[in-house]
Amino acid sequence: MSTGKRIGIVGIGAMGMAMARNLHRKGFPVAVRDIRSEAEQQARACGMQVCPSAASLARESALIIIVVVNAAQIDEVLFGIDGVVHGAAAGTTVMLCSTIAPQDTVSFAQRLAQHDIDTIDAPVSGGPARAEAGTMSMMLAAGDALLQRHEQVLDALGDKRFVISAAVGDGAKAKLVNNLLAGINLVAGAEALALGIKLGLEPGKLFDVICASSGASWIFQDRMARALKDDFSPRAFAHILTKDVTLATALADNAQYDTPLGDAALAAFRRTLESGFGALDDAAVIKTYLQEAQ
CATH class of the missing domain: 3.40.50.720 (NAD(P)-binding Rossmann-like Domain)
Incomplete structure (x- = not known):
C-alpha cells in the first residue's frame, strides 16, 4: 500500500x-x-x-x-x-x-x-x-x-x-466474456451428466471418465463433483451466474453479435431459478435437467 x-x-x-x-x-x-x-x-x-x-x-x-x-x-x-x-x-x-x-x-x-x-x-x-x-x-x-x-x-x-x-470498462467486458463461457460449459456439463444418469450409467464413474477425457472443463469438475455429493450449499449462487450470463448476452446483443449457445445456457439457468433453485449453488442447474428428465 x-x-x-x-x-x-x-x-x-x-x-x-x-x-x-x-x-x-x-x-x-x-x-x-x-x-x-x-x-x-x-x-x-x-x-x-x-x-x-x-x-x-x-x-x-x-x-x-x-x-x-x-x-x-x-x-x-x-x-x-x-x-x-x-x-x-x-x-x-x-x-x-x-x-x-x-x-x-x-x-x-x-x-x-x-x-x-x-x-x-x-x-x-x-x-x-x-x-x-x-x-x-x-x-x-x-x-x-x-x-x-x-x-x-x-x-x-x-x-x-x-x-x-x-x-475502465474493459475489465468488465473480459469478465462477462469469461462468465458467458463458464455458464455455457456448466450447462453443457450438467446436460451431459444428466443424460448419462437417464441412460442408467453410474454417475461417479461417468464423472471420472469425463474429467479424464475430451469433455472435461474446470467448471464441470468443480461443480459436478459437488452435485454428485448432493452438496448444493452455495459457493456461487445460481441466481448470480444467471445475472452474469444475462449481462453477457445483453453485451453481445448491443454489439450485434449472436450467442445461440449463451442464449441456450441462459434459458437453462432461468428454468433453474423458476424451479426454486436460485439460492442454491449454480451446480443446481443439473437438478433442473434431472427434474425435467423424470
Missing part, C-alpha cells in the same frame, strides 16, 4: 469475506462493511475492524474494494446517504470487483472522478477458496501508475492478474 491506512472491503459475502481473510492473514489492516450483521460479527471475530457505514469505512481506507452483487448495490454503496463519496479523501482508490455491465463501470468511474476518487476496474474469478488462498484471476483495467500504487494488495489478492487495458 502507498499509505498506512486500512484496506476497506464493502460486501463480505462468500468472495468478499474470503478476500478479507486473505489480506488480514497476510498482515494488511482490513476494515469491512456489510448489511448483514452475521457477516460483520464473523469479520470482527477474525480481528478485522467493522465500520458502521461505507462512509466511515472510506474515512479509514486508502483503497476501497467493492464486492457486492450488482450495479444497484454499488450505486448505493458509493453514492447513497452513507456512501463512500461522503467519507473518502481525494486520492482514494475504489476497486470494483463485482460482475456488472461495462457501461455501469464507466459511469461509476466518471462519477467518482468528480470527487477526485480513482477507479480500478477489477472483476475477479476463481471462487471463495481461491480468493482466500490469494490465487484468484483478476481482470484489471486502469492506468499503470494507479495499478503500481496498489501493487502489493493486487499481488496478495491474485496470482493471475491480467491487465486488459488502461480503459
Whole structure:
C-alpha cells in the first residue's frame, strides 16, 4: 500500500469475506462493511475492524474494494446517504470487483472522478477458496501508475492478474466474456451428466471418465463433483451466474453479435431459478435437467 491506512472491503459475502481473510492473514489492516450483521460479527471475530457505514469505512481506507452483487448495490454503496463519496479523501482508490455491465463501470468511474476518487476496474474469478488462498484471476483495467500504487494488495489478492487495458470498462467486458463461457460449459456439463444418469450409467464413474477425457472443463469438475455429493450449499449462487450470463448476452446483443449457445445456457439457468433453485449453488442447474428428465 502507498499509505498506512486500512484496506476497506464493502460486501463480505462468500468472495468478499474470503478476500478479507486473505489480506488480514497476510498482515494488511482490513476494515469491512456489510448489511448483514452475521457477516460483520464473523469479520470482527477474525480481528478485522467493522465500520458502521461505507462512509466511515472510506474515512479509514486508502483503497476501497467493492464486492457486492450488482450495479444497484454499488450505486448505493458509493453514492447513497452513507456512501463512500461522503467519507473518502481525494486520492482514494475504489476497486470494483463485482460482475456488472461495462457501461455501469464507466459511469461509476466518471462519477467518482468528480470527487477526485480513482477507479480500478477489477472483476475477479476463481471462487471463495481461491480468493482466500490469494490465487484468484483478476481482470484489471486502469492506468499503470494507479495499478503500481496498489501493487502489493493486487499481488496478495491474485496470482493471475491480467491487465486488459488502461480503459475502465474493459475489465468488465473480459469478465462477462469469461462468465458467458463458464455458464455455457456448466450447462453443457450438467446436460451431459444428466443424460448419462437417464441412460442408467453410474454417475461417479461417468464423472471420472469425463474429467479424464475430451469433455472435461474446470467448471464441470468443480461443480459436478459437488452435485454428485448432493452438496448444493452455495459457493456461487445460481441466481448470480444467471445475472452474469444475462449481462453477457445483453453485451453481445448491443454489439450485434449472436450467442445461440449463451442464449441456450441462459434459458437453462432461468428454468433453474423458476424451479426454486436460485439460492442454491449454480451446480443446481443439473437438478433442473434431472427434474425435467423424470
